[in-house]
Amino acid sequence: MRVSELPTARPPGAGREDIDFAAAQRAVADLLVALGRDPGSEHLADTPRRVADAYAEMLTPREFNLTTFPNDEGYDELVLARDIPMQSLCMHHMLPFHGVAHVGYLPGERILGLSKLARVVELFARDFQVQERLTKQVADWLQEYLAPVGVGVVIEAEHMCMSLRGVRATGSRTVTSALKGALREDGRSRQEFFALTGVAG
Numbered sequence: 001m002r003v004s005e006l007p008t009a010r011p012p013g014a015g016r017e018d019i020d021f022a023a024a025q026r027a028v029a030d031l032l033v034a035l036g037r038d039p040g041s042e043h044l045a046d047t048p049r050r051v052a053d054a055y056a057e058m059l060t061p062r063e064f065n066l067t068t069f070p071n072d073e074g075y076d077e078l079v080l081a082r083d084i085p086m087q088s089l090c091m092h093h094m095l096p097f098h099g100v101a102h103v104g105y106l107p108g109e110r111i112l113g114l115s116k117l118a119r120v121v122e123l124f125a126r127d128f129q130v131q132e133r134l135t136k137q138v139a140d141w142l143q144e145y146l147a148p149v150g151v152g153v154v155i156e157a158e159h160m161c162m163s164l165r166g167v168r169a170t171g172s173r174t175v176t177s178a179l180k181g182a183l184r185e186d187g188r189s190r191q192e193f194f195a196l197t198g199v200a201g
């Protein structure tokens with residue numbers, strides 16, 4: 001099943017088809033002028049196009065197949081993809097935040113193609129985001145389409161809006177988690193999940 005064919009938990013209006021490139025380029029050119037920069041300089045001449053392209057790319061997740069397999073062996077322990085690289089854009093400042101995601105689940109009737117754990121992170125990260133919302137969207141989406149016994153998502157990220165400007169707390173990382181099903185309710189599973197992600201639970 002192609003992911004674009006699923007009614008995802010993504011908010012309507014996100015995606016490349018909603019991007020007006022000409023308007024985005026004009027807006028970047030206006031911003032440069034508003035910031036007192038000379039848009040006629042050779043270095044800046046193509047910058048509105050580059051910035052519009054860069055944001056369009058950063059806001060567009062790649063399409064993928066949601067491939068699952070029958071859980072023939074009845075595997076009932078945790079499956080965890082650790083240290084999935086994650087890049088997103090902060091909703092409040094439009095600056096990047098980046099780090100890693102750890103995504104795990106306790107299988108039910110189906111197991112998921114392993115790469116899909118990283119692809120689901122990208123599906124929601126390529127958007128203007130709030131870290132808490134991103135974390136929960138990944139967990140909710142896996143719960144809905146994989147129907148596992150439990151799901152756990154941890155994201156550890158550094159926000160450029162906290163590093164490059166404002167409080168300038170460079171190196172500080174924010175940790176968020178979302179747990180569902182047995183990983184939320186069963187103390188032992190929850191502890192094991194946090195132990196394997198390396199986050200104190």
Ligand SMILES: Nc1nc2c(ncn2[C@@H]2O[C@H](COP(=O)(O)OP(=O)(O)OP(=O)(O)O)[C@@H](O)[C@H]2O)c(=O)[nH]1
Nearest residue numbers: 090091092093129130131132159161162165166167
């Ligand atoms: N909860 C949450 N807050 C975020 C996230 N990304 C950025 N923020 C925060 O959003 C807040 C916006 O606060 P404002 O006071 O309106 O913005 P600001 O004046 O730029 O704030 P400072 O960053 O403190 O200078 C800041 O505290 C940011 O750190 C996120 O993913 N989750």
Ligand SMILES: [Zn+2]
Nearest residue numbers: 090092093161
């Ligand atoms: Zn921010």
